Amino acid sequence: MTSGLRKTHRFIWITLGLLVSSLIALSTIATKKPLEIDKDFSVVSKHKTQRAVFEDAYFVINLNEKNELNNLEIILKKPLKSASSLVYGYSNNSKNLLGSIDTKGRYTFTIDKLTTSIAIYDEIKKTNIAKIKL
Amino acid sequence: MGVNYQTVLWNRNKKIYDRWIGLSMLIYLISFIGLTFITNVQTSVETLIIRAFGTLAIVLLHIILVIGPLSRINTRFLPLLYNRRHLGVSMFLAALIHGGFSLFQFHTLGNVNPIYALFSSNMDYNSLKNFPFQVLGFFALIILFLMAATSHDFWLKNLSAKSWKRLHMMVYFAYALIIMHVFLGSFQQQPSLWSTAILSFGFVVITALHISTGSKERKLDHIKTTDTNEGWDYVCDIDEIPEDRAKIFIVDNERIAVFKYNNKLSAISNVCKHQGGPLGEGKVVDGCVTCPWHGYQYLPHNGQSPPPFTEQVSTYRLKLIDKKVYVSPKALPEGTEVDPVIFNN
Numbered sequence: 239m240t241s242g243l244r245k246t247h248r249f250i251w252i253t254l255g256l257l258v259s260s261l262i263a264l265s266t267i268a269t270k271k272p273l274e275i276d277k278d279f280s281v282v283s284k285h286k287t288q289r290a291v292f293e294d295a296y297f298v299i300n301l302n303e304k305n306e307l308n309n310l311e312i313i314l315k316k317p318l319k320s321a322s323s324l325v326y327g328y329s330n331n332s333k334n335l336l337g338s339i340d341t342k343g344r345y346t347f348t349i350d351k352l353t354t355s356i357a358i359y360d361e362i363k364k365t366n367i368a369k370i371k372l
Numbered sequence: 373m374g375v376n377y378q379t380v381l382w383n384r385n386k387k388i389y390d391r392w393i394g395l396s397m398l399i400y401l402i403s404f405i406g407l408t409f410i411t412n413v414q415t416s417v418e419t420l421i422i423r424a425f426g427t428l429a430i431v432l433l434h435i436i437l438v439i440g441p442l443s444r445i446n447t448r449f450l451p452l453l454y455n456r457r458h459l460g461v462s463m464f465l466a467a468l469i470h471g472g473f474s475l476f477q478f479h480t481l482g483n484v485n486p487i488y489a490l491f492s493s494n495m496d497y498n499s500l501k502n503f504p505f506q507v508l509g510f511f512a513l514i515i516l517f518l519m520a521a522t523s524h525d526f527w528l529k530n531l532s533a534k535s536w537k538r539l540h541m542m543v544y545f546a547y548a549l550i551i552m553h554v555f556l557g558s559f560q561q562q563p564s565l566w567s568t569a570i571l572s573f574g575f576v577v578i579t580a581l582h583i584s585t586g587s588k589e590r591k592l593d594h595i596k597t598t599d600t601n602e603g604w605d606y607v608c609d610i611d612e613i614p615e616d617r618a619k620i621f622i623v624d625n626e627r628i629a630v631f632k633y634n635n636k637l638s639a640i641s642n643v644c645k646h647q648g649g650p651l652g653e654g655k656v657v658d659g660c661v662t663c664p665w666h667g668y669q670y671l672p673h674n675g676q677s678p679p680p681f682t683e684q685v686s687t688y689r690l691k692l693i694d695k696k697v698y699v700s701p702k703a704l705p706e707g708t709e710v711d712p713v714i715f716n717n
């Protein structure tokens with residue numbers, strides 16, 4: 239390598255080291271739920287201000303009401319049988335895709351005040367796994 | 373086609389290495405799938421393929437990135453450097469399967485073009501939690517594709533060594549994109565202490581090795597000669613150079629290599645025309661200076677590759693006073709014939 243190329247390499251790696259490690263730190267801090275050891279994780283919500291909506295063998299669903307938008311929290315206690323499950327929000331006459339859930343864990347979705355119920359939908363069998371009023 | 377290029381020759385060793393690469397990838401995939409079945413039976417086949425190949429690609433990428441600094445630290449790693457290109461292409465193929473399956477699984481359901489869906493299904497670009505991480509993987513995959521597609525020496529010659537090197541240095545950018553793809557993607561969806569710790573460890577090791585070897589090399593670039601004599605720089609005593617090997621020396625901030633062979637001394641640029649390998653760390657084999665990285669050869673007295681090859685590097689004039697070797701710091705045009713200094717033991 240020429241000395242210029244060596245300089246460029248060093249510059250790139252120092253920049254990469256600083257930039258990516260800060261981004262790693264920020265993204266780890268922003269992780270949706272506290273890092274837990276694989277397998278066992280808490281099903282108790284972190285937020286105190288929210289309302290419990292539903293609980294069964296698979297789901298714990300909580301709603302956190304805020305000024306403009308609500309936060310929907312779905313905790314999946316064990317993996318669903320369906321390979322691909324989508325979450326839909328329903329308001330008066332519309333249906334919105336909120337996102338997907340797969341392995342167990344905590345999922346949060348932002349929904350508007352008009353959303354009155356949600357459905358968890360098995361995309362492959364094309365059936366609802368659960369339909370829940372908020 | 374009118375472009376001449378010199379291939380890095382196929383040989384038995386290269387084929388053995390390739391077999392090892394293939395076998396190791398296979399063992400990795402089988403173990404990954406086996407372990408997933410043992411520990412978490414409910415994963416779908418698509419998800420399993422996505423994860424097995426995604427993690428395989430990132431493991432390979434770490435191996436690829438560690439080979440460079442390791443072979444600076446210890447020459448025993450040089451055979452890996454020689455075969456790094458095939459690892460690179462294998463890594464791209466693994467990443468392609470991962471990315472392809474993800475696109476297929478997550479974006480072919482709607483009626484829009486899957487690539488468009490990849491960019492538009494999640495527009496949370498200013499959130500770390502919900503960042504559209506697949507976009508980062510997509511750009512990384514494009515870079516890896518360009519690198520794999522131009523990995524043949526034909527392209528090295530055709531694009532010029534400089535642009536080729538620039539293109540292939542994009543791998544560092546791709547690496548950053550991939551790290552963020554994983555941290556903002558699967559680690560956000562399913563935080564796991566172990567995976568986070570392992571990947572962070574990998575990143576720290578790779579970065580620290582690159583920065584530390586790079587800094588060591590840069591210090592060497594600043595070593596100045598202790599003694600100049602009417603425009604000639606003192607290099608070293610003749611006994612300091614082992615037979616068929618070189619002493620590396622700095623003139624004008626660039627490295628040159630002073631070779632001792634057959635009772636002769638010759639000096640050429642230290643920078644190989646192929647990919648900038650350090651010629652002065654190579655050996656004289658069959659009368660030719662042989663690059664330690666991929667084996668390009670140059671004649672020591674004129675810096676030319678033996679026919680039919682056409683590479684040329686700069687040469688330098690030397691003189692010997694008693695046992696002291698001196699070099700004239702002015703580089704002669706590439707391929708200039710210089711009579712070797714002849715000495716008697």
Ligand code: HEM
Nearest residue numbers: 422423426427429430467471474475506509510512513558
């Ligand atoms: C078009 C490009 C890409 C797309 C659409 C894509 C998509 C995805 C998705 C959806 C996941 C989460 C999978 C899950 O956990 O269920 C993921 C994870 C991951 N991706 Fe990619 N990816 C792309 C390119 C890449 C590339 C180029 C690499 C590395 C060489 C890579 C490495 C990984 C790794 C290591 C993971 C974490 C392990 C895993 O969960 O699979 N991806 N990617």
Ligand code: FES
Nearest residue numbers: 644646647649663
């Ligand atoms: S042979 Fe590849 S860098 Fe010299």
